Amino acid sequence: MTILTVSGLGVTLGASLFDDLTFTVNKGDRIGLVAANGSGKTTLLRCLADQSEPTTGEITRARGLRIGYVPQDVPQTALRETLYDHVLAGLPPAQADYESWRVDVVLGALNVPYDLQHQTLGTLSGGWQRMAALAAAWVIEPDALLMDEPTNHLDLQRVGMLQDWLAQLPADLPSVITSHDRAFLDTVTNATLFLRTKGSRKFQLPFTPARAALDEADAADARRFANDLNKAQQLRRQAAKLKNIGINSGSDLLITKTKQLSARAEKMEAAARPAHREHHAGAIALTNSGTHAKALVTLDDVQIETPDGRPLYRTGRKWIAPGDRIVLLGPNGTGKTRLVRAIAGAFKIPQGGLKCAASIVPAYSDQHLAQLPDDETPMSAVSRRCDIADQRARGVLAAAGVGIEMQDTRIGALSGGQKARLAMLMLRLQNPNFYLLDEPTNHLDIDGQEALEAELVGHQTSCLIVTHDRSFLRNVGNRFWLIEASTLREVDSPEPFLNQQMGRD
Numbered sequence: 001m002t003i004l005t006v007s008g009l010g011v012t013l014g015a016s017l018f019d020d021l022t023f024t025v026n027k028g029d030r031i032g033l034v035a036a037n038g039s040g041k042t043t044l045l046r047c048l049a050d051q052s053e054p055t056t057g058e059i060t061r062a063r064g065l066r067i068g069y070v071p072q073d074v075p076q077t078a079l080r081e082t083l084y085d086h087v088l089a090g091l092p093p094a095q096a097d098y099e100s101w102r103v104d105v106v107l108g109a110l111n112v113p114y115d116l117q118h119q120t121l122g123t124l125s126g127g128w129q130r131m132a133a134l135a136a137a138w139v140i141e142p143d144a145l146l147m148d149e150p151t152n153h154l155d156l157q158r159v160g161m162l163q164d165w166l167a168q169l170p171a172d173l174p175s176v177i178t179s180h181d182r183a184f185l186d187t188v189t190n191a192t193l194f195l196r197t198k199g200s201r202k203f204q205l206p207f208t209p210a211r212a213a214l215d216e217a218d219a220a221d222a223r224r225f226a227n228d229l230n231k232a233q234q235l236r237r238q239a240a241k242l243k244n245i246g247i248n249s250g251s252d253l254l255i256t257k258t259k260q261l262s263a264r265a266e267k268m269e270a271a272a273r274p275a276h277r278e279h280h281a282g283a284i285a286l287t288n289s290g291t292h293a294k295a296l297v298t299l300d301d302v303q304i305e306t307p308d309g310r311p312l313y314r315t316g317r318k319w320i321a322p323g324d325r326i327v328l329l330g331p332n333g334t335g336k337t338r339l340v341r342a343i344a345g346a347f348k349i350p351q352g353g354l355k356c357a358a359s360i361v362p363a364y365s366d367q368h369l370a371q372l373p374d375d376e377t378p379m380s381a382v383s384r385r386c387d388i389a390d391q392r393a394r395g396v397l398a399a400a401g402v403g404i405e406m407q408d409t410r411i412g413a414l415s416g417g418q419k420a421r422l423a424m425l426m427l428r429l430q431n432p433n434f435y436l437l438d439e440p441t442n443h444l445d446i447d448g449q450e451a452l453e454a455e456l457v458g459h460q461t462s463c464l465i466v467t468h469d470r471s472f473l474r475n476v477g478n479r480f481w482l483i484e485a486s487t488l489r490e491v492d493s494p495e496p497f498l499n500q501q502m503g504r505d
Contacts, residue, residue: 002026003027003061003065003174004062004065004174005025006057009056018200021057028190029190032189035178036448037417037443041148048067066143069137071148072149074086082119082121083107084103087103087139103135109165110131126152127155127158130153143173143174145174146176146177147176149178150162150179156470177189180445181471182208186207190206191205192205296320297319299317301315302315304342304488306335312486313483313487315488316487318488322433322460324463325476325479326463327465327473327494328465329481329483329494330483340438343356343464344362362436363427364436369420373411375412379408381426382397382429453476470498
């Protein structure tokens with residue numbers, strides 16, 4: 001049964017985000033909505049939720065349809081509300097007066113601790129704010145659920161809980177979910193809509209097989225386009241020959257035939273559709289300058305501590321060799337970032353037990369991208385820090401997905417995805433041979449994640465990585481360190497840790 005029909009939908013905000021979008025949402029559909037950053041995913045969800053008007057086209061909803069919408073961020077106006085009151089406000093006023101018990105049921109199902117329920121949202125982490133937004137959407141018992149980046153700010157345990165919660169919903173409840181977490185999409189969806197400016201495509205498959213089907217469809221389009229152009233060129237060559245014969249022989253019939261062939265060629269060229277090319281992804285191209293050192297970093301039983309000096313764990317004797325792509329595993333709060341920062345500090349000032357090779361050329365990106373000052377512009381940051389000419393600076397910025405219109409804007413005004421791409425560009429221009437990457441996929445869209453993976457693996461880049469992205473760590477890592485029981489130990493595979501964190505033991 002169809003509960004929502006989208007017909008010829010288009011949205012233009014300065015430029016066209018998407019056009020002529022047509023699809024249906026049926027009972028039981030769990031649709032993953034995938035697109036590059038800035039392509040209109042949030043805008044489309046808002047249109048579906050009747051919170052925004054499209055420029056063209058229409059959306060037909062089943063009579064009395066209740067839609068639960070989970071926005072990407074809690075509104076600023078809600079940050080002074082308690083978590084409980086925010087969820088209660090999701091109910092219509094008449095229900096809120098007499099059916100507040102619904103809030104308790106939903107918060108219990110989402111495992112929200114009682115002591116957090118009466119704290120203001122502004123004092124809670126981004127992960128708990130996500131839970132509050134989800135509860136506020138679910139408390140009305142919607143007929144369809146729209147979720148915008150629901151795994152943002154969630155650790156692996158909360159992602160596992162969310163996956164389990166979604167799996168327990170009624171089988172016929174439809175949902176549309178945007179996410180850059182490929183493993184999450186594979187688990188919770190049964191269809192994928194690839195949103196494009198033109199020619200969006202929907203497949204009744206989860207993300208990974210849908211992506212393969214999309215690549216095949218794009219390749220078929222490319223072959224069809226090339227074939228159509230070849231046929232048009234053949235018609236033009238035939239027309240040219242007939243024209244010469246017609247002129248030389250004075251045959252009006254051949255001249256008419258020439259015009260007909262030319263008209264057919266023009267019609268064929270006009271109808272030919274080029275294969276889709278993604279213009280939003282930008283290019284991430286990391287480099288890996290050489291070194292003859294056998295060990296880039298050596299850890300000789302270093303003690304890692306909290307900022308106030310409390311011991312967390314000891315590293316034992318470890319080393320990072322050229323070509324090692326080490327993923328650091330451990331629950332939140334165990335000290336992954338503390339180890340990364342300790343190594344970053346040793347680049348500048350040697351520390352006892354922590355040694356870096358003399359030939360090491362390091363590059364460090366923290367999870368908050370603090371190396372990018374908000375008051376600088378991308379143009380000034382690249383040209384000043386990397387000592388390159390203005391024209392080349394603008395070219396590499398555009399290639400990294402920071403367009404001309406954004407290059408002289410304050411970095412603080414850029415989107416998370418643009419900042420992430422700028423950070424990777426700044427690292428590349430330092431020509432390092434060792435990367436410290438703390439949550440490098442934060443804010444990167446799927447195309448950006450895949451580009452970064454390809455560069456790290458293709459260049460045999462040496463790096464130490466902290467990430468919660470299961471697909472990314474599986475695709476990139478060739479060594480794995482696990483923080484457990486106050487020690488740092490090497491493990492053969494990340495899967496036991498991932499399974500434990502996701503509640504799959």
